[in-house]
Amino acid sequence: MKNASLLRPSLQDFVREISQGNRVVLAQAITLIESKLDEDRALAEQLIEKLLPATGHSVRLAITGVPGVGKSTFIETFGKYLTSLSKKIAILTIDPSSTKTKGSILGDKTRMEELGRDPLAFIRPTAAGDTLGGVADRTREAILLCEAAGFEIIIIETVGVGQSETAVRNMVDFFLLLMLAGAGDELQGIKKGIMEMADGVVITKADGENVKRANQACSDFQYALHLFSESDSKWKSEVLTSSSLEKRGIKETWDLIEKYVQFTKHNLYFDRQRKQQDLIWFRESIQQLLIQHLSKSEAVHAKMKLLEEQIMSKSVLPSRAAKEIIRDFLSA
Amino acid sequence: MKNASLLRPSLQDFVREISQGNRVVLAQAITLIESKLDEDRALAEQLIEKLLPATGHSVRLAITGVPGVGKSTFIETFGKYLTSLSKKIAILTIDPSSTKTKGSILGDKTRMEELGRDPLAFIRPTAAGDTLGGVADRTREAILLCEAAGFEIIIIETVGVGQSETAVRNMVDFFLLLMLAGAGDELQGIKKGIMEMADGVVITKADGENVKRANQACSDFQYALHLFSESDSKWKSEVLTSSSLEKRGIKETWDLIEKYVQFTKHNLYFDRQRKQQDLIWFRESIQQLLIQHLSKSEAVHAKMKLLEEQIMSKSVLPSRAAKEIIRDFLSA
Numbered sequence: 001m002k003n004a005s006l007l008r009p010s011l012q013d014f015v016r017e018i019s020q021g022n023r024v025v026l027a028q029a030i031t032l033i034e035s036k037l038d039e040d041r042a043l044a045e046q047l048i049e050k051l052l053p054a055t056g057h058s059v060r061l062a063i064t065g066v067p068g069v070g071k072s073t074f075i076e077t078f079g080k081y082l083t084s085l086s087k088k089i090a091i092l093t094i095d096p097s098s099t100k101t102k103g104s105i106l107g108d109k110t111r112m113e114e115l116g117r118d119p120l121a122f123i124r125p126t127a128a129g130d131t132l133g134g135v136a137d138r139t140r141e142a143i144l145l146c147e148a149a150g151f152e153i154i155i156i157e158t159v160g161v162g163q164s165e166t167a168v169r170n171m172v173d174f175f176l177l178l179m180l181a182g183a184g185d186e187l188q189g190i191k192k193g194i195m196e197m198a199d200g201v202v203i204t205k206a207d208g209e210n211v212k213r214a215n216q217a218c219s220d221f222q223y224a225l226h227l228f229s230e231s232d233s234k235w236k237s238e239v240l241t242s243s244s245l246e247k248r249g250i251k252e253t254w255d256l257i258e259k260y261v262q263f264t265k266h267n268l269y270f271d272r273q274r275k276q277q278d279l280i281w282f283r284e285s286i287q288q289l290l291i292q293h294l295s296k297s298e299a300v301h302a303k304m305k306l307l308e309e310q311i312m313s314k315s316v317l318p319s320r321a322a323k324e325i326i327r328d329f330l331s332a
Numbered sequence: 333m334k335n336a337s338l339l340r341p342s343l344q345d346f347v348r349e350i351s352q353g354n355r356v357v358l359a360q361a362i363t364l365i366e367s368k369l370d371e372d373r374a375l376a377e378q379l380i381e382k383l384l385p386a387t388g389h390s391v392r393l394a395i396t397g398v399p400g401v402g403k404s405t406f407i408e409t410f411g412k413y414l415t416s417l418s419k420k421i422a423i424l425t426i427d428p429s430s431t432k433t434k435g436s437i438l439g440d441k442t443r444m445e446e447l448g449r450d451p452l453a454f455i456r457p458t459a460a461g462d463t464l465g466g467v468a469d470r471t472r473e474a475i476l477l478c479e480a481a482g483f484e485i486i487i488i489e490t491v492g493v494g495q496s497e498t499a500v501r502n503m504v505d506f507f508l509l510l511m512l513a514g515a516g517d518e519l520q521g522i523k524k525g526i527m528e529m530a531d532g533v534v535i536t537k538a539d540g541e542n543v544k545r546a547n548q549a550c551s552d553f554q555y556a557l558h559l560f561s562e563s564d565s566k567w568k569s570e571v572l573t574s575s576s577l578e579k580r581g582i583k584e585t586w587d588l589i590e591k592y593v594q595f596t597k598h599n600l601y602f603d604r605q606r607k608q609q610d611l612i613w614f615r616e617s618i619q620q621l622l623i624q625h626l627s628k629s630e631a632v633h634a635k636m637k638l639l640e641e642q643i644m645s646k647s648v649l650p651s652r653a654a655k656e657i658i659r660d661f662l663s664a
Contacts, residue, residue: 315381
């Protein structure tokens with residue numbers, strides 16, 4: 001414990017080094033926010049609050065798609081393009097199933113090898129094995145740290161399995177969905193609801209024999225997206241094709257995102273969404289903490305199990321069972 | 333107060349009369365569950381719990397669509413068809429905007445005049461001006477009362493404005509979306525997300541000059557629905573055309589619902605979804621009650637406003653602000 005504290009920068013050191021873009025200290029800070037020790041959490045929160053005024057000046061971007069869609073390759077190519085424009089980019093990977101598939105995250109990191117060596121890029125997988133709510137909070141905090149360290153584009157990479165995407169949608173400006181070309185009209189396991197969160201869709205692997213099918217998929221998806229009514233942003237989602245192999249559609253993807261940013265900054269949606277997201281974070285945290293406190297009580301937990309069984313056997317009304325739980329909890 | 337109690341049946345009377353299908357007492361019981369008086373709530377909960385063993389034996393059906401889609405006319409025609417099969421049906425109307433548009437609910441009721449006189453049909457709008465959570469709870473309870481009174485098909489009618497639909501999705505077996513024929517590829521204001529909750533889509537007003545466009549819309553929507561991956565039920569949503577005028581597509585709609593019920597009962601999804609919905613009700617009630625208790629405290633409420641402002645001005649981290657709220661709340 002003593003040693004760890006000695007090795008660890010002080011609060012002032014953390015603030016100064018991160019503000020100066022020190023990537024080693026940034027990485028240490030992200031480790032700090034992932035810690036479950038109360039002492040570390042307290043320091044992490046102080047740190048982020050000190051840095052808050054320096055946050056917010058990036059484009060926050062989610063990139064998702066099912067395994068096999070070529071996500072790592074796309075992000076590597078896309079990232080290299082951004083750094084070639086002298087943009088500082090940070091890539092944070094979320095994989096809610098990563099306790100089971102740790103290998104794949106390491107694999108991703110290896111596959112993004114070239115980008116990993118780029119001085120303008122910072123790649124960081126999130127800590128595995130946490131609750132979804134926990135992962136979401138840590139990711140939000142990591143975004144803020146990266147912004148304070150001067151990164152201009154933050155990419156949140158998620159695996160399109162349906163759970164984390166909704167959480168991630170609430171922490172980014174632009175949601176990009178990668179889809180496979182030529183997979184017919186089956187959405188390749190993309191959960192209902194993910195497609196309509198997308199501000200943009202990129203059909204990957206649109207090269208060689210795939211080009212024709214990719215173009216067909218492109219217009220199919222464009223049509224399907226048009227079936228949905230306008231979102232609050234008034235932005236009309238667009239579909240592109242890309243080839244990481246032939247480096248096509250990469251510039252176009254970034255152009256689309258810039259167009260979106262301009263469009264939503266102009267109609268003030270950009271800031272409104274950011275503020276909304278902060279309030280969602282606040283309210284979700286309150287709910288999480290309440291539920292945490294609730295389930296910490298063993299008596300309440302046992303009672304909940306009992307009531308759930310009674311609900312299943314139709315001997316108690318769910319809304320009345322809830323009242324019992326709350327009464328027990330608040331009088332405890 | 334005394335008078336009201338005198339006029340009102342006792343708990344035993346309520347239970348007996350509802351079990352015997354007494355519609356006047358059923359209507360009184362629904363008024364009771366809508367009451368905000370603690371005394372009434374307590375009686376209502378006792379009543380529903382007494383009736384619980386007699387509930388669950390209906391097909392619960394949501395029918396939604398934007399104003400102008402011909403919902404009332406469809407429901408009237410559909411309802412008449414069901415009663416012609418000697419089915420006992422109950423229609424509960426939810427309109428979250430009904431404080432503003434009370435006239436439209438009364439209008440609906442008037443328009444369903446013929447069905448309203450049918451001895452096999454029971455029509456009831458929900459109380460207006462409540463919170464969405466409140467309306468949802470009351471509707472769930474009203475469903476149970478109707479089931480206990482022997483109704484075999486419960487239709488929840490909502491206005492497709494996007495908010496109530498998600499809540500309603502969690503209380504029915506089958507979600508039917510009505511769409512207008514010939515409105516091109518604009519989803520007529522249907523909120524993103526509603527279409528993919530649908531187990532079935534019916535294109536209305538497919539008569540006269542509309543037939544061709546309706547058929548086109550039918551295949552367009554069928555295609556769009558196929559873009560989504562399979563839902564948990566393994567059921568593939570279907571699209572039909574109908575004409576209330578020419579009484580076409582009405583039998584087919586009921587056949588589709590019966591096919592769904594058979595299919596999901598066979599693969600056990602039907603019961604699983606019901607149980608899941610009861611647990612969702614339980615958990616949502618717990619969360620609602622916690623938030624209610626939280627916001628009842630004036631000190632907490634004032635603090636929340638203050639913290640929200642601080643969050644907006646980037647001087648406090650949302651997750652830390654949440655901790656302050658919880659600390660204040662639990663120590664109060």
